[in-house]
Amino acid sequence: MTLRAVALALGALLAIGAAKAPERWWSPGEGRVFPAQLTYPNADGELGLVLTGGAMPTRGHPFFEPLGPDGRACVTCHQPADSMSLSVASVQERWIATKGRDPLFAAYDGSNCPGLPQGERASHSLLLDHGLIRVERAWPVAGTDMSVEVVRDPTRCNSGEYGPEKGKISVYRRPRPVANMKYLLAMGFAYDPKAGMPLPLDPETGQPVSGNLMADGRALTLKIQMEDAAATHLRMVRHLTPQQIAQITDFEMRIYSAQVKGPHGMLNAGGAKGGPQTLADSIPGQLGSISNQPNSVSGPVWSEFAAWEKDDPALPEAERAFRKSVARGARVFREKMFLISDSAGINSPVGFGNxxxxxxxxxxxxxxxxxxxxxGQVDLGTTTLPFADPQPDLPLFRITCRGKPHPHYGRTILTHDPGYALTTGKCADVGKITLQSNRGLAARAPYFSNGMAKDLRGIIDYYDRRYSIGYTEQDKQDLVNLMRAL
Amino acid sequence: MKRVVALMALLAASAGAAAEVNFITCPVYRDTDNGRKSGCWLGEDPASGIRYDITQSAAKPDWNFAVLVEGRVAASPDDPCGGAVLDPVRVSILLDQPCTRHMIPAEGFKGRKYVLPKRNIDPLSVVRAKPQPPFATRSFRLFFDWNSDFIAYQREDHSLDMAIAWIRGAPVRSLTVTGYAATTPFNVSGQAMAEEKGMGQIRADHVAEALYRLGIPKAKIVTRNGGDGGVIADALADDLPQASRRRVEIVAEVAE
Structure with missing residues (x-):
């Protein structure tokens, strides 16, 4: 064999190797085929994705093609390996791999503020350290009963040409997973008990909607959400065409994502029903907080792992212990009672009591x-003082209620992100953030809308502090293992 | 001692055919643990010194604010919380009257195991029964907490659900939505209580918006402020006279 032949053979082997281990990162315009099933390893096992209806070419698909001047696509911030969200680990990998030149780091919202020197790491610290994308909202909104002052502006994006004086407010949020959409769009009941009203209406069709999209609820439908994202995150000058909207909607309604393999084996083994296929096959919108809810067809929340309550001594010890822990975690999630207090959307104005x-x-x-x-607009305190953990990197706003005071915070509120109040303009909505999917968590740290919890344990520790729950160490480990399996 | 006081209240109620009990107080939360939503709410009537169990209100208190309590002493001698049980009872949070929050331990009281209330609405997946002809003009009522236009969960949303099921299935020509408010002062715990004159219109507008969200064209809905409509007898207001003053009446006129 000649040297040339050896080189060709080696090249062919490398090419085969590359085909077996595709890049985790999907860059815009790559033109890959999105397979019907896809898995990505992570520290807790494997994330699984299911695309119902079969594989889909992404060449020319508006979710995957660069659409704006920065070369970004939807997939830039909604990565399959990150459960269609964006992990801070992926962000850091891209920074190193591209020396900060990936479209992800676009000045508009991939940096702390567009006016900062873009070549410096410090200008992208919120994205690199916390996985946060800048979200610029117009302010004030019509009918508001509150005023906003800037107390602290570490990113320099809430003052000068930015900030409330210029009709803008910048907050920083984690990208939400674009998967399992039928659940987020599902309507279980005709009424929103938190608002004391029937469900909100799609402004275009007049039909009721779930109200469960986006942290601040500013878009009530997928169409409005993608138009908002195209105009801001992609900085498109033109509108998405009806065909592009239809293509993106089609993909978003077909893609399911969940952890499919845990640290000790498949999550649908031993009678359990973990993984994305269950999500694709199940009926959404089922109220699972009550095990005997009339007309429920799906059982209690996280009953997918109920079969693991039964011990299997034949299993290797580590797998056996993990399964039992996940099953206990599901029960702790449902059954460990604690006092929930001073949380708007729960303790007011619904009538549950405070x-x-x-x-x-x-x-x-x-x-x-x-x-x-x-x-799901609820204030868990993650963005608002005194409950939020110290976050010196984030801006801090002082909200003054001009009408009725906030039922729990009073007339003056300090917050990193007013949340839903930026949409409604209502003081009573300050700090409310729409609850999101709990799926694919292992693939998309950090957590909460502002990335405050760097890992799964951080979520549990926050809730334990916030509500004085008194979890035992066993409870905490079990809840973490449950979340590793989702 | 507390049980004796509760018994006295029960005996007094029996003798007086369960007269309406109205008072304003700072609520006390008793931390009973009998599963979800099992905490107890207590309130002492300043006039009598009797501690009442006000937990059975569909809308519960907020420990940071005073509450207006309207109810009747229950006939049952049960005492799961450590107070004379009011049932029916309605609690309105008075956001302009702050209280020092106070929580007391269970002290042996078990609280109540949660059961779904009777006025719990069905999921959307449950098909509502269609109204049957002959159709005639019909009215529906919603009742409200003090100074509030909030459609109470598992109480007034149920009434609204019943109303809209009929309205959707009947040949309704127009809806007149009239809001009423307790604008004529009445004395409770030494306070002259009166709602703002505009509250009737606010309630009417709120219910009209709710009807619109449920698919009724705005052109079919007329709202008006009925002022103080006075006391009426209505089981949906638990036959509590003062609570009955705070209402919206939807009159659905059918096509001939």
Whole structure:
């Protein structure tokens, strides 16, 4: 064999190797085929994705093609390996791999503020360290009963040519997973008990909608959400065409994502029903906070792992222990009661009382998904003082209620992100953030809308502090293992 | 001692055929643990010194604010919370009257195991029964907490659900939505209580918006402020006279 032949053979082997291990990162315009099933390893096992209806070419598909001047596509911030969200690990990998030149780091919202020197890491610190994308909202909105002052502006994007004086407010949020959409769009009941009203209406069709899209609820439908994202995150000058909207909608309604393999084996083994295929096959919108809910067809929240309550001594010890822990975690999630207090959307104005005794499943009540069956605008304190952890990197706003004071914070509120109030303009909505899917968590750290919890344990520790729950160490480990399996 | 006081209240109620009990107080939360939503709410009537169990209200108190309590002493001698049980009872949160929050331990009281209330609405997946002819003009009522236009969960949303099921299935020509408010002062715990004159219109507008969201064209809906409509007898207001003053009446006129 000649040297040339050896070189050709080696090249062919490398090419085969590359085909077996495709890049985790999907860059815009690559033109890959999105397979019907896809898995990505992560620290807790494997994430699985299912595309119902079969494989889909992405060449020319508007979710995957660069559409704006920055070379971004939807997939830039909604990566398959990150459960169609964006992990901070992926962000850091891209920064190193591209020396900060990936379209992800576009000045408009991939940096702390467009006016900062874009070549410096510090200008992208919120994205690199916390996975946060800048979200610029117009302010004030019509009918508002509150005023906004900037107390602290570490990103320099809430002052000068930015900020409330210029009719803008910048907040920083994690990209939400674009998967399992039928659950987020499902309507279980005709009424929103948090608002004391029937469900909100799609402004274009007049039909009711779930109210469970976006952290601040500013878009009530997928169409409005993608138009908002195209105009801001993609900086498109032209509108998406009806065909592009239809193509993106089609993909988003077909893609399901969940952890499919845990650290000790498949999550649909031993009678369990973990993984994305169950999500694709199940009926959404089922209220799973009550095991005997009339007309429920799906059972209690996280009952996918009920079969693991039965011990299997034949299993290797580590797998056996993990399964038992996940099953216990599901029960702790549903059954460990604690006092929930001073949380708008729960303790006011619904009528549950302040405080009220309940468990995680009180709000995370949709079977298989853990979002809220009702529109999920709730203030858990993650963005608002005194409950939020110190976050010196984030801006801080002082909200003054000009009408009625906030039922729990009073007339003056300090917040990193007013959340739903940026949409409604209402003081009573400050700090409310729409509950989101609990799926694919292992693939998309950090957590909460502002990335405050760097890992799954951080979520549990926050809730334990916030509501003085008194979880045991065993409870905490079990809840973390449950979330690793979602 | 507390049980004796509760018994006295029960005996007094029996003698007086369960007269309406109205008072304003700072609520006390008793941390009973009998599963979800099992905490107890207590309130002491300043006039009598009797501690009442006000937990059975569909809308519960907020421990940071005073509450207006309207109810009747229940006939049952049960005492799961440590107070004379009011049932029916309605609690309105008075956001302009702050209270020092106070929580007391269970002290042996078990609280109540949660059961779904009777006025719990069905999921959308449950098909509502269609109204049957002959159709005639019909009215529906919603009742409200003090100074509020909020459609109470598992109480008034149920009434609205019943109303819209009929309205959708009947040949309704127009809807007149009239809001009423308790604008004539009445004395409770030494306070002259009166709602703002505009509250009737606010309630009417709120219910009209709810009807619109449920698919009724705005052109079919007329709203008006009925002022103080006075006391009426209605089981949906638990036959509580003062609570009955705070209402919206939807009159659905059918086509001939």
């Amino acid at each position: 405080p009220v005794r309940n468990s995680c499943v009180f709000c995370h009540n949709m079977t298989q998904m853990g979002n809220d069956v009702a529109p």
